[in-house]
Amino acid sequence: MKKLFSLLAILALMTATSCAQDSKPATQTLTKEELDTKLSAFFEKLNAVPEDGNEIKVVTQMSKDFIKENHNDAGIYVVRSVLASIMSPEELIAYVDNDDFLKQDSTIAKEKKSWLVQLETSEGKKFKDFSAEYDGKITKLSDYVGKGKYVLVDFWASWCGPCKAEIPNLINVYNKYKGNKFEVLGVATWDEPEDTKKAIEKMGIPYPQMLNAQKAGSDAYGINGIPQIILFGPDGTILKRNLRGEALEKAVAEALK
Secondary structure (H helix, E strand, O other): OHHHHOHHHHHOHHHHOOEEOOOOOOOOOOOHHHHHHHHHHHHHHHHOOOOOOOHHHHHHHHHHHHHHHOOOHHHHHHHHHHHHHHOOHHHHHHHHHOOHHHHHOHHHHHHHHHHHHHHHOOOOOEOOOOEEEEOOEEEEHHHOOOOOOEEEEEEEOOOOHHHHHHHHHHHHHHHHHOOOOEEEEEEEEOOOHHHHHHHHHHHOOOOOEEEEEEOHHHHHHOOOEEOEEEEEOOOOEEEEOOOOHHHHHHHHHHHOO
């Protein structure tokens, strides 16, 4: 389990592998030292789980047991960082609704809203439109999606390291497959337009962008961390969410067969 659940990876989940707009808990019930101590001990146990094909089930139960014993910041953190990475939105909502502490916590309540939106925009559902205004011009997602092309949409920001790490993959896929059947679209999320434009120029991004989207796209798709890369079908159906790295090109290649 070390590759998936190393202490370093989990504690940096919101910043090292994705960028979150706000990853701090709404309330504090433990001191930083208490929180670190509890989480360190817990993640050390996770690291000891053998990779035998049953690890997800084991980690899920271990996490639930920990949360039951820790109705505090530590338990909330494990819901958000571990369970949210291995359970579906449906499973998360059902789990939270069966725990009075989690159900009443303001941080989890905010997360639950996001999970509900993720359900509404899960794979197989039709796209949800949103718009962004910049320099007197309004751009809509529907200007690109649902127009007969496969569209790979990247929700990103200039200040987000993991977002910029995916840009070469996106540029490669764009250059390889662009045409009548395929398009790539960037959606500047939680970012200032001038900063976005500087990053576009510096990185040589060739595909179109929705500037100044701010929270419009993330609210529409229940996005808590970026990059979030989604592949839409020609009719606007959501084909794949959470695409990264090699899986990104693989999904596009399979769709265009």
